[in-house]
Amino acid sequence: MIRFLLLDLDDTVLDFHKSEQLAIEKTLQEFGMEPTEAVCALYSRINREHWERLERKEITRPQVLVGRFAVLMETLQVEGDAAACSRRYMENLAQETHFLPGAYEALETLSKHYQLYAVSNGNLRVQEGRLAKANISQFFREIFISEALGVDKPDPRFFRLVFDRIPDFDPTEAMIVGDSLTSDILGGINAGIATCWINPKHKPHPAEIRPDYQLEALSQLAALLQN
Ligand SMILES: [Mg+2]
Known part of the structure; x- marks a missing residue:
């Protein structure tokens, strides 16, 4: 689970x-x-x-x-x-913060049932500014920005640093959800956790990067996890 x-x-x-x-x-x-x-x-x-x-x-x-x-x-x-x-x-x-359709509501729902952690390859100041403006920090147990960690997804060190900071972490109970095959999905595969690719345009994926699940949007994640 x-x-x-x-x-x-x-x-x-x-x-x-x-x-x-x-x-x-x-x-x-x-x-x-x-x-x-x-x-x-x-x-x-x-x-x-x-x-x-x-x-x-x-x-x-x-x-x-x-x-x-x-x-x-x-x-x-x-x-x-x-x-x-x-x-x-x-x-x-x-200064620019815009949600994908249904994403804010999805965070609200998911945060009631799961431990949410943000994992972003962004610039620290930019991401902090946008998160504050988006008012979603409260949904996350912790926010991991690669610039602060000193290493980017998909580097296994990024994932190791994140795993070390999560209390009672168990990789068999973890899933990464993201739109990038090369950073989110590849990183998750190499780190040994489940992967869910946000793929709104139904793009194909290469044989060597095979996500466990695919969704069009984060708003579908709660339903996927219930099954
Ligand atoms: Mg992304």
Whole structure:
């Protein structure tokens, strides 16, 4: 029986896509770049590539945060301070908190029956700002942000640090729930706990990363766990 739920935050509980979109539009405008659909799509691609490189340990977190803006500016041939742009983006992002449909209610329900722990690869200040604004900290026994832990999902050390902090933890009674195959699901598999992939668009998964369960949204989790 599952007792411990490790929940990813971005695009599992919070609508990161929407927050990112609004924060990036604001930031680009502030740095003299017109946030057209094409420019925002370009940023998204560059950003994703940077996070994937971090997951493969090719670059560090600070290199992700600044590098994505440096590459964007270079690609758009815009002069600017990528580090300042990154700092401003973080400030803007911390102000944006939007829930995925039904996610707040899901946390409310789940927290009555399970021990909830947040496990996020985010930036500490940004995530703390957004959690405070979202007013959901009370649903979690503890919130684990990778920047504070010094290691990111899917690194087994991230999971070991989390497990060590949970009283009476038993991996056979734990499940990670998240939207990322490469950080949440792969990390959970390697850490020996059950995995549930939030997959709203019914994307296929590669043979080597096989989640135990799949849901379209967190709002379906309570029903899954009851069965
Ligand atoms: Mg996520």
